[in-house]
Amino acid sequence: MILLSPVAALGRATMAMVATLGRVSMFTAQTLRHMITPPYYPHELWHALIAIGWLSLPVVGMTAVFTGAALALQIYAGGARFSAEAVVPQIVAIGMTRELGPVLGGLMVAARVASSVAAEIGTMKVTEQIDALVTLSTNPMKYLTAPRVLAATLSVPILVAVGDAIGIMGGFLVGTSRLGFNEATYLKNTFDFLEVWDVGSGLVKGAVFGFLIALMGCYFGMNSGRGAQGVGAAVKAAVVASSVLILASNYLLTEAFFSS
Amino acid sequence: MIELQNVKKAFGSNAVLCGVDLSIAKGESMVIIGGSGTGKSVTLKSVLGLVTPDSGTILVDGKDATKGDRDAFLERFGMLFQGAALFDSMKVWENVAFRLLRGPRKKPRAEARAIAIEKLRRVGLRESVGDQFPAELSGGMQKRVGLARAIAADPEIIFFDEPTTGLDPIMAGVINDLIREIVVEMGVTAMTITHDMTSVRSIADKVAMLHEGVIKWTGTVAEMDATDDPYVQQFIHGRATGPIEAVR
Numbered sequence: 001m002i003l004l005s006p007v008a009a010l011g012r013a014t015m016a017m018v019a020t021l022g023r024v025s026m027f028t029a030q031t032l033r034h035m036i037t038p039p040y041y042p043h044e045l046w047h048a049l050i051a052i053g054w055l056s057l058p059v060v061g062m063t064a065v066f067t068g069a070a071l072a073l074q075i076y077a078g079g080a081r082f083s084a085e086a087v088v089p090q091i092v093a094i095g096m097t098r099e100l101g102p103v104l105g106g107l108m109v110a111a112r113v114a115s116s117v118a119a120e121i122g123t124m125k126v127t128e129q130i131d132a133l134v135t136l137s138t139n140p141m142k143y144l145t146a147p148r149v150l151a152a153t154l155s156v157p158i159l160v161a162v163g164d165a166i167g168i169m170g171g172f173l174v175g176t177s178r179l180g181f182n183e184a185t186y187l188k189n190t191f192d193f194l195e196v197w198d199v200g201s202g203l204v205k206g207a208v209f210g211f212l213i214a215l216m217g218c219y220f221g222m223n224s225g226r227g228a229q230g231v232g233a234a235v236k237a238a239v240v241a242s243s244v245l246i247l248a249s250n251y252l253l254t255e256a257f258f259s260s
Numbered sequence: 261m262i263e264l265q266n267v268k269k270a271f272g273s274n275a276v277l278c279g280v281d282l283s284i285a286k287g288e289s290m291v292i293i294g295g296s297g298t299g300k301s302v303t304l305k306s307v308l309g310l311v312t313p314d315s316g317t318i319l320v321d322g323k324d325a326t327k328g329d330r331d332a333f334l335e336r337f338g339m340l341f342q343g344a345a346l347f348d349s350m351k352v353w354e355n356v357a358f359r360l361l362r363g364p365r366k367k368p369r370a371e372a373r374a375i376a377i378e379k380l381r382r383v384g385l386r387e388s389v390g391d392q393f394p395a396e397l398s399g400g401m402q403k404r405v406g407l408a409r410a411i412a413a414d415p416e417i418i419f420f421d422e423p424t425t426g427l428d429p430i431m432a433g434v435i436n437d438l439i440r441e442i443v444v445e446m447g448v449t450a451m452t453i454t455h456d457m458t459s460v461r462s463i464a465d466k467v468a469m470l471h472e473g474v475i476k477w478t479g480t481v482a483e484m485d486a487t488d489d490p491y492v493q494q495f496i497h498g499r500a501t502g503p504i505e506a507v508r
Contacts, residue, residue, distance in 0.1 A: 039363065128343060131341065136409075
């Protein structure tokens with residue numbers, strides 16, 4: 001029996017994981033259905049766009065500018081080992097648009113938005129506000145989840161685009177003020193080298209990350225346990241799950257977009 | 261009007277409802293009493309579909325409550341939650357007018373606001389309260405706003421979940437009087453769950469006692485006072501000794 005207990009524990013963990021996967025899949029399917037079928041709540045969508053998109057601009061901008069600046073320094077120092085310091089503008093541009101803009105922007109939005117969505121919906125659940133919505137003939141999936149997921153899916157790519165521009169500007173500032181690049185040459189090298197798909201692939205990633213962030217915030221909020229501890233656990237789970245999903249889906253999307 | 265037949269519900273190994281049979285006539289105010297954790301809230305939430313029973317039948321006007329158009333079904337109900345359950349991101353009047361600002365009963369914003377203010381006045385609150393947020397109100401005021409929201413769309417059936425819990429005796433009396441007035445005035449069918457005996461005497465036409473997942477006793481308030489049922493006697497007099505275990 002003692003020998004079998006680890007196997008039993010592994011079996012229980014596997015069963016729990018599969019059950020969670022099933023619940024998340026059903027939640028995702030329901031969310032998609034409620035996003036495309038009426039009634040729609042444009043007022044809630046507008047509020048979510050402001051809360052998720054507009055109010056995330058400062059944190060995404062700050063992340064991007066420092067990332068772009070540090071990236072320029074790293075590439076300059078690393079490139080010097082094989083006399084490739086001149087590629088700083090091109091690598092900063094490709095690094096920001098394809099990877100660092102969407103991934104770091106996504107992670108910062110996950111920390112800010114998945115936590116707040118899970119806390120808000122979780123608190124609504126424990127204070128019976130979700131039940132109140134149902135008794136007022138309003139489907140909580142349609143009223144709370146669909147607008148937030150749609151808003152995040154639409155606004156995170158825009159945040160990524162803004163982050164790309166600010167990150168490239170961070171590299172430009174460091175490149176021209178600290179590394180001795182000519183301003184016009186730096187910009188010319190950046191834009192001559194950058195392709196539309198470099199930016200486009202990052203925006204697609206941003207849309208996927210936005211969807212996952214809001215979905216996880218809503219899922220864990222809706223399934224929050226009782227009391228302050230339950231809401232705290234929901235917030236933690238939402239941030240961890242959305243962060244891991246961003247990194248995992250980033251790999252899969254990169255594989256799909258760029259592996260030849 | 262509302263009929264529960266052999267309704268059962270368990271959460272894991274914890275059987276909460278073990279075959280509830282209850283009948284509430286149209287226009288009647290039924291109060292369900294019972295100790296904490298005896299399944300009163302689960303009974304109420306089962307009728308509304310917030311909890312799905314494992315077995316049994318719930319009929320409203322002879323029709324199965326679990327079948328048919330859900331929105332149309334819920335349109336007939338109003339509900340006052342134990343903690344009021346007001347939406348804290350909205351102003352008080354928007355809470356009251358929630359149903360009137362969206363869905364099939366949607367009205368122009370000014371008209372919805374006017375109705376909300378009228379309902380707030382009906383529960384004894386000034387117009388200025390309408391522009392405050394729920395967090396700015398006391399517990400008693402929040403309950404009154406919850407009551408205004410429950411009656412805003414003129415429902416046929418109103419449920420009250422522990423309407424006086426957490427209130428001082430005077431405010432509890434105000435809420436009890438308001439509930440009684442509104443039930444009589446609107447001619448609605450009401451179902452209240454409480455363990456406050458003052459509430460029972462103020463609100464009830466009939467009383468049902470829920471214990472160990474079944475309805476142990478049903479009767480009028482006068483019959484409740486006269487009955488020699490040991491469960492009812494222990495509960496209404498708040499005795500620590502008797503057939504109901506004090507530690508559950």
